[in-house]
Amino acid sequence: MTDLRQSLPVALDASGGDFGPPPLVEGAVEAARSGLKVLLVGERVRLHAELSKYPGSADLPLEIVDAPDVIGMDEHASDVRSRREASINVANTLVKTGRAGAVVSMGHSGASMASSLLTLGRLSGVDRPAILSHLPSRKGFVTLLDVGANADVKPAYLAQWAQLASTYLRVVEGKDAPSVGLLSIGEEDHKGNALTLEVHALLRQMPGLNFHGNVEGRDIFLGSTDIVVTDGFTGNIVLKLAEGEARVLFGWVRDALNASLLSKLGGLLVRSSLRGVAARLDPSSYGASLLIGVKGLSYIGHGSADARAVKNALLRADKAAQTGLIERLNAAMSQAGAATASTAV
């Protein structure tokens, strides 16, 4: 059983994204060179041509699955309903039918979410899937959700996400009793908005959840909790602010190191040390975010993903597939069902 699961390839939507196949195929080739099996889903002729640029790629564990259509970055997410031959739909179907262990997409985010939701369905006990992402923190990294799948929410959604993320960290990162913080505007229980006050009450009563209480914006980079739960509006702003701020601040540091002859000389001496900090802040190191709550592994990344991000996303997806994450999430949500789904929707 374990062997069978370990042998499943990861399906990559090799057509979607801002730059089309090139960075996607390059990332897949790199992942395949480290032993990963990848199904490249897209236009067969185009992908063949792209693959032929890599000497020896014929011997790698790569296979093309033809999908003549692609949902463009400027098209409607709802198009996934009618365009069954779109690469993202074909890729999700490979997971649904058990031919792939996970799907990775750098294409139209809304379409990727919709396709996974429609094709794979929701886990029982989950009202809405969420996008789970990571940010660097003083303790290593923090797990944040929802970062954008649900702009408007109900309290029960957040309670379910807390449960899903806890199971995720337990299974994939081997973290015992991961701590959960509810993003709010004051650490005291009674501080927050109408939504967080209701969610707080739900989380307090959830059995088996290591609920730390409210956390504030500053706690994210401090790593005060392993998990930070919030609605998809706030989470998306947090993620984009955090990534954008890191980029601007690092730009300022770079400028400062070029400000004078003396600082340029110093800059040469500190460059390799600073490179480690930059790497820690690079969103490409995570590759893609997990759409958690659907009945299958679905990773969704930036349209502008480079080959490194694609490779890292494929490796992450494979790692999660090998742990049997979906089965574990399913079991956890079935147990927790009574405490969340049915209480406050």
Add this chain to the structure above:
Amino acid sequence: MTDLRQSLPVALDASGGDFGPPPLVEGAVEAARSGLKVLLVGERVRLHAELSKYPGSADLPLEIVDAPDVIGMDEHASDVRSRREASINVANTLVKTGRAGAVVSMGHSGASMASSLLTLGRLSGVDRPAILSHLPSRKGFVTLLDVGANADVKPAYLAQWAQLASTYLRVVEGKDAPSVGLLSIGEEDHKGNALTLEVHALLRQMPGLNFHGNVEGRDIFLGSTDIVVTDGFTGNIVLKLAEGEARVLFGWVRDALNASLLSKLGGLLVRSSLRGVAARLDPSSYGASLLIGVKGLSYIGHGSADARAVKNALLRADKAAQTGLIERLNAAMSQAGAATASTAV
């Protein structure tokens, strides 16, 4: 008229805050040394003792106004209703009665807001005052509101805040037609949550407002717009995340510079250049945030404010008082009243 206004002192709540009078008095002394008139509001005996530590302070334009009571950091904001002799109430009354041009408090934020609201009242056309703050950006700085006064909001509040902030930047910073961005999760007009979609429609139709459209989390540090409008829940998280991330990232840079002998040497050479970046990110450089929408100038800062933050807050408050900001806000809101207050509350 201008001379009279220029001669009004700034009232400082010299009792509130995490550390009591010491940093408050020190900041006031520094501001007074640069010519600013300050009314120190608090326990007369205690403040006298504190002032006597500074040689020559008797000759500075400092005056003590006795207020025997103080609302502690762990007391209830609603206490301002009954405790009229609390320092924050006495300080606000000095503004109300025309004895001071502005009030600055580093005490209990909720109590400071409540006291200003109760004592000074709202400007006509303003449903709820907001806290206006600044963050550094690639273009200099960005003006963000609300950063915490209103956890739950109605669309009209944000429309009013956009108007208030535009007038503020015009009057205090001399910025012509400042651009306004609505914080959301996608640049397209139709992206956002239920709240921002309604606010977007309101802002689009406001005459005289330079509405840029939606902005995302990443736009804040890019400085895509002069002003970013959001609800007090999201804004508070943005502010605390931004400040917290800057602190953690700078800590990592500092660690990297100490990582090896070579990087330590380089660190010595780049130190002065990096100090400029650190200063740009230091929240103390702004000192305090403006409670905008009340009939009087009220600045509210961190309980942990140091003397430098206190001094900068006093200078900012005085600058705003000299521009006649309140009269200008009042005029702007009277004109805009029809377009905001009455439409969508």
